[in-house]
Each structure stands twice: as C-alpha cells, then as structure tokens.
Amino acid sequence: MKQWGILTYVLFLMLLSCQTTKHIESHGYVRKQVLTEEEQRVFDYHFYEGIRLKEEGKYKDAYESFLSCKSIDSLDTGLIAEIAIMKLALGNLDEAIIGMQQAVKQEPNNWWYNTNLLNMYIQGKKYDEAITIAEFLLKKYPEKEYAYNVLILLYKETNQLSKAIVLYDKLERIAGISERTVFEKIGIYLSNQNFKKAQAEIDKIIQKFPLENKYKILKADLLMQQGNLLDAYELYQQILKDDPLNPYVYVSLSEYYKAVDNPDESLKYTVMALKSGQLDMNSKLDILSQHIEHILRAEGEIEETENLFKLLIEYYPLEEAVHGYYAAFLQHMKRDEDAVMVYESMLNINPANKQTWLNIIQIYFAEQNYPALLHTADRALGATEDEQLFYLYKGLTFELMEEYEQALETYLDATSLFKPTDKAELKSDIFTHLGDVYMKLGKTEEAFKAYEEAIQMNAGNLIALNNYAYSLSTEKGDLQKAERMSAKTVEREPRNSTYLDTYAWIFYQQGNYSLAKFYIERAIDNLKDTQGQGVILDHYGDILWMSKENDEKALEVWEKAFNSGHQTDELKAKIENKGWER
Known part of the structure; x- marks a missing residue:
C-alpha cells in the first residue's frame, strides 16, 4: 500500500493546481447558464480570488469564495470541480466525490475532471470505480x-496481475x-513463483543491454534462488572475469558462498564489497546491517575485521552508522573502553543522538x-533536551x-519536566522509582501517592503494582487493595518469584497461612538465581512458623536465608530465639 501514498499525493497536487489552469484556458467546459456582464464580472472576481x-x-x-460564485452560476463545471x-482539501472526501462526479457527468470526456475523480476514488479505496475511470481514460x-x-x-492493488502484465506488454510496445x-x-x-x-x-533486457552486468547478476541471483547453484556460480565467474572490480557481484558471491555453507569465502566477498570504491555508502550500510553478525563471528579474522571498520571510517568519517558498527564490534570483543571512545567520536558528529548516549551509559552501568x-x-541531559530516560538512569x-x-532530587527534577510527548510508560517507571525511594526514606504517604501516579499513567506497570502492594503489606495498609494489585502481577507472570513472594506475604499478613504457604513455595520453585533468595526464604520461615506445621523446618529455612547473605x-x-511467641 505504500505506493498509494505516493500516487495519491501526486494526484492531490494535480487537484490543487492543474485544474485551475484548465478552467482559465476554457478547455471546453460547459456553461449551462448565461450571465449578464455584471454577473460575469462578479463571478470572475470571486473565482480568481x-x-x-x-x-x-x-x-x-x-471554499467560501467559490461558494460566492455558486450563488451566481451553480452549473459552471469548472466551479463545481x-x-x-476544496472539500477534499478540507477533509470531506464523500462530498468531494459527489461534486467531482457531477463535473464528470457534465463533461464526461474531460481528462482533468476524470483524473481528479479517479484520485478521490483511490483515496476512498473505491478501487472498482477507480478502475472503471482508468480503463475509460x-x-x-x-x-x-x-x-x-x-x-x-x-490492477496490482486488486490482485488482477494478469491484466497488469498485459498492460506492461502494451506499454513496452x-x-x-x-x-x-x-x-x-x-x-x-x-x-506467483513463475521463475x-x-x-x-x-533474458530480454540482457539482450537489449548486453554490456550491462547488473542484469546478468540479477539472472544469476534468480538461478541461485531456484536452487540452480552451479549455473549461478558459472555466470558469477563469467561476470567477474569481464568486470573483476564489480562490487555487486561480490555481494552476490557472498550470498552464494553462504548458501553452499562456506562462511570464510562468504566473508571474503563481503569484505571486498565493503572495501570497494564503486559501491555507494547506503549499499555498504545495507551490507553491514545484513552481515554484521557473520562479521562479528569471524573470530579468526579479528585483525582484518577491525582494519575493515577503520578503513570505512577513514572513507566516511562523518557517517554515524559506520562508527556505530565499529563500536558494536568492539563491544563484541569485550573492549568496552575502546567502544566508549568510538561512541564519543559519534557524539562529536551528532551530540543529540540519544541512542549513542544511552550506549555509553549502559556500558558504565x-x-x-x-x-x-x-x-x-x-x-x-544537557545535549538532548532533558531526555527522561537519562534521569531514570541517573x-x-x-539508588544503587x-x-x-540525591535519587529523590533526580526523580523530582524529572517529574517537573514531564512533557505531553513523553512516553507514558517511561513516566510511569520514574514515578515507580520515586515511590521506591520515598519508601527507603520512610515517607510512606508520599510513596503511595507516587505509586498511584505510576499506575494511573500505565495500568500495566507490574513493578509499580508489585511494589505498591508489598509496601501496603509491610505497612499494614489496605490489604484487600494490595491483594487485588498483587493478583494482577501473578496472573500476568505466574512464574515470577518476586511477584509470588509478594502475593504470599499479603496472605500472611491477612492470616491466611495455607494460601501464603502455597504461593511462597511456588516462589521458591521458580527462583532463577540467588538474587532476592534471602528475603523469600525469610518469609517462608515466618509462614511455616505461623502455620505451626513444622517449627524445625522454619528454623532450618531461616538459617538458610541468613547464610545466603540476608x-x-x-x-x-x-x-x-528459635522463633517467637505465637
């Protein structure tokens, strides 16, 4: 459908400009009404205005000026058009179509009225009507x-491909x-898979342009696509013999060797294409984007790969993307310090590039x-007009x-600079962290307000829902509200040990030890690493103790929690004290 954006735009410009010329030149539009000299003078004044x-x-x-003409002569075809x-320009497509249909009805052979109506049908996706006019024209x-x-x-839009082919053939004749x-x-x-x-x-275009190797390359590419690798290879070699510096055959040979599982030769021709002075920058960037993983995996060619990136930077010192690929290579090689230097050079080219700043920040993080x-x-922050993501990292x-x-001051600065264009999810994340910091500082009421803001901005913010619910449970707040919020997180991520722990702890605070035990054990079952293990085990011990099922196991779990670093x-x-008095 992208092509229709271009087609419609071109025709729309025709609607707003060319039609006027046709009216002025009086190309046979039909006047149905005879005007006096004074009426004609007033009509012309308002029309040209x-x-x-x-x-x-x-x-x-x-539009208002044309309406003044209509009160004098409502049947003038040019005026109707x-x-x-103007109705189209003002967004009323249906009425625009009705008006242009009237103009075509009065002058059915007029090219401009018909093409204008055709464009309106296309904008309205009335393809059958548009085809009728196009076939008439x-x-x-x-x-x-x-x-x-x-x-x-x-025809292509309506999948009438055979008819499109017939027209292409006529057009070629x-x-x-x-x-x-x-x-x-x-x-x-x-x-249609009609190879x-x-x-x-x-073959037809090769016959017409026998010296154009790009068509021969296309033929070889098609042979390879069909699985006819031997014929494709022979044709590539013939092209290479006739034109040994052709970078496009290098690109195709790189794909060929990838297809026959020869990664070393594939990389060789990729590098040759990238080094070619005959290949434009955009094509090289396309090659890099398609082959960067292959290039990075070629660990036996590290020095050659790095020299390639340096050469590309020498050729295109102001091309951010080339520097970016080199930085990605350096990060892949665990050379983060060198990568930061490359990112810094990118900032000299474009200091407002938020992604470059973020890449540096993530390395330091x-x-x-x-x-x-x-x-x-x-x-x-000074270079990117207070980008909220940098406040969040800061x-x-x-916090860490x-x-x-200082964390509180940073988040408050961020909230004071919120703009309507900022993403709601990002603003919600900042309010979530603001709530966390308020809790750390013992400002419970402010924390709850921040969590409320976070959830209002993004009802699906699971971290805000979890942290708010947990804070309510630890502060003996509204436990029913806490249970509802926590239930949403467990429903969305039933294997998240943190959310399961919160849910269990809320039930514990409510005195529902059987459900608390069920969910805390699910939390332990789903622990993926030791982070947070101590808190969860501590809670498990408390739940076991209050359930009065196994005091020895409760003590055993507490000791395990303590030994884990909690x-x-x-x-x-x-x-x-071996527990506490129940």
Whole structure:
C-alpha cells in the first residue's frame, strides 16, 4: 500500500493546481447558464480570488469564495470541480466525490475532471470505480503513458496481475523495453513463483543491454534462488572475469558462498564489497546491517575485521552508522573502553543522538562505574533536551549507591519536566522509582501517592503494582487493595518469584497461612538465581512458623536465608530465639 501514498499525493497536487489552469484556458467546459456582464464580472472576481487563496493554502477561505460564485452560476463545471477539490482539501472526501462526479457527468470526456475523480476514488479505496475511470481514460487517451501506469497500479492493488502484465506488454510496445517495466513484471512473476517467465524477462533486457552486468547478476541471483547453484556460480565467474572490480557481484558471491555453507569465502566477498570504491555508502550500510553478525563471528579474522571498520571510517568519517558498527564490534570483543571512545567520536558528529548516549551509559552501568555514568548522564541531559530516560538512569544509579536523597532530587527534577510527548510508560517507571525511594526514606504517604501516579499513567506497570502492594503489606495498609494489585502481577507472570513472594506475604499478613504457604513455595520453585533468595526464604520461615506445621523446618529455612547473605538483626533474633511467641 505504500505506493498509494505516493500516487495519491501526486494526484492531490494535480487537484490543487492543474485544474485551475484548465478552467482559465476554457478547455471546453460547459456553461449551462448565461450571465449578464455584471454577473460575469462578479463571478470572475470571486473565482480568481478563490484560486489565489487556494494557491496560498487557505482552503477554507478559498471554499467560501467559490461558494460566492455558486450563488451566481451553480452549473459552471469548472466551479463545481474547484468546490469538490476544496472539500477534499478540507477533509470531506464523500462530498468531494459527489461534486467531482457531477463535473464528470457534465463533461464526461474531460481528462482533468476524470483524473481528479479517479484520485478521490483511490483515496476512498473505491478501487472498482477507480478502475472503471482508468480503463475509460486509457481507451480515450491511448497515447498517455500515465493512463497505463495508474491502471497497472490499480490492477496490482486488486490482485488482477494478469491484466497488469498485459498492460506492461502494451506499454513496452509503445515506449519500448525499459528497466522499470521489466523489473515490475519480474516482481509479479516471482510473486506467483513463475521463475520461467521471470527468467525470460531478464533474458530480454540482457539482450537489449548486453554490456550491462547488473542484469546478468540479477539472472544469476534468480538461478541461485531456484536452487540452480552451479549455473549461478558459472555466470558469477563469467561476470567477474569481464568486470573483476564489480562490487555487486561480490555481494552476490557472498550470498552464494553462504548458501553452499562456506562462511570464510562468504566473508571474503563481503569484505571486498565493503572495501570497494564503486559501491555507494547506503549499499555498504545495507551490507553491514545484513552481515554484521557473520562479521562479528569471524573470530579468526579479528585483525582484518577491525582494519575493515577503520578503513570505512577513514572513507566516511562523518557517517554515524559506520562508527556505530565499529563500536558494536568492539563491544563484541569485550573492549568496552575502546567502544566508549568510538561512541564519543559519534557524539562529536551528532551530540543529540540519544541512542549513542544511552550506549555509553549502559556500558558504565554494566561496569558499575557509577561516577562515569553520572557524569555522562549529566552531559546527555544537557545535549538532548532533558531526555527522561537519562534521569531514570541517573536516579537508579543514586539508588544503587544508596544516595537516596540525591535519587529523590533526580526523580523530582524529572517529574517537573514531564512533557505531553513523553512516553507514558517511561513516566510511569520514574514515578515507580520515586515511590521506591520515598519508601527507603520512610515517607510512606508520599510513596503511595507516587505509586498511584505510576499506575494511573500505565495500568500495566507490574513493578509499580508489585511494589505498591508489598509496601501496603509491610505497612499494614489496605490489604484487600494490595491483594487485588498483587493478583494482577501473578496472573500476568505466574512464574515470577518476586511477584509470588509478594502475593504470599499479603496472605500472611491477612492470616491466611495455607494460601501464603502455597504461593511462597511456588516462589521458591521458580527462583532463577540467588538474587532476592534471602528475603523469600525469610518469609517462608515466618509462614511455616505461623502455620505451626513444622517449627524445625522454619528454623532450618531461616538459617538458610541468613547464610545466603540476608543477615538482618530481625532474622538473627528469630534464629537465636528459635522463633517467637505465637
């Protein structure tokens, strides 16, 4: 459907401009009403004023001016068409179609009125009606190539491919064989798996342009697509012999060797294509995007690969994408410090590139290099108009450093700068972390308000729902509300041990120890790593203790929690006192 965007736009410009010229030149439009000299003068004044306003893009004013003409002569075909065009410009497609239908009815052979109506039908997806007009225009004006092209597009849109092929053949008899028509037909034949006819079209254009190797490459590519690898290879070699520096045959040979499971040769020709001075930058970027994983996996060619990236940067020093691929290669090789230097060079080219800043920040985050991260986040905020994601990373870093006051200040700064265009999910995440920090600082009421804001902005924010529910349970808040929120998280992620632990703890606080035991055991069953294990085991021990089922196991679980690193004073007391009085 993308092609219709272009077609409609072109025709829309015709509607807003060319039609005026036809009216002024009086190409046979029918006047149904005889005007006095004064009526004609007033009509012409308002009509040309409407034309002027339309050309300035003041469509509403132009429409009003044309309506003044209508009160004088409502049957003028040119006026009817202009009013229809203005209705289209003002967004009333249905009325525009009705008006243009009237213009065509009064002057059925008029090219411009028919093409305008055709465009309106296309915009309204009334393809059958559009085809009827296009077929009429082709019959009436067989010399106009446009009539062929628009009808072909309509046939393709409605999947009448055989009719499109017939028109392409007629067009070739009129205008001669062209690359565009041949390639269009090849595309149709390939969509129907008709390789024989596609091959015939390629042979036809090769015969017309025997020195153009790009068509021979296309033929070889098609042979390879059909699985005829030997013939494809022989043709590639013939092309390579005639044109040894052709970068496009390098690209095809790279694909050929990939197909025959020879990755070393495939990489060799990929590199040759990238080094070629005859290949444009966009094509090289396409090759990089398609083969970057293969290039990165070629560990035996590390030095050559790095030299390739350096060479590309030397050729295209201001091309961000080339630097970006090199940085990705360096990160793949665990050379994060070098990758940061490349990303910094990208910022010299485009300091507003948010993704580049984010790549640096994520490297520092993974390294736990918090001072460098905070410095980079501040620089990023200065360069990118207060991008909220950088506030989030900065605040999260302060949280990890247990600098909660500074984290609070960062998140509050972020919320004060929220814009309507900011993503609701990101704003919700910031409010979630704000709630977490308030809880750390013992500001329960503020924390609950922040969690409420987070959930209001994104009802599907599971972290906010979980953290709010858990906070309510630990603060002896509204446990029914906590249960409802926690239930949503468990329903969405039934194997998430953190959410299961929260759900169990809420039941524990409600005194429902059987359900609490059921869900805490599910939480333990789904533990994927040791992170958070101590808290969950601590809760499990409490639940076992209060259920009075197995006091020895409760003590055993508490000791396991303590040994996992969860060494709180409260847990230590439970172990030393062998529980507490129930």
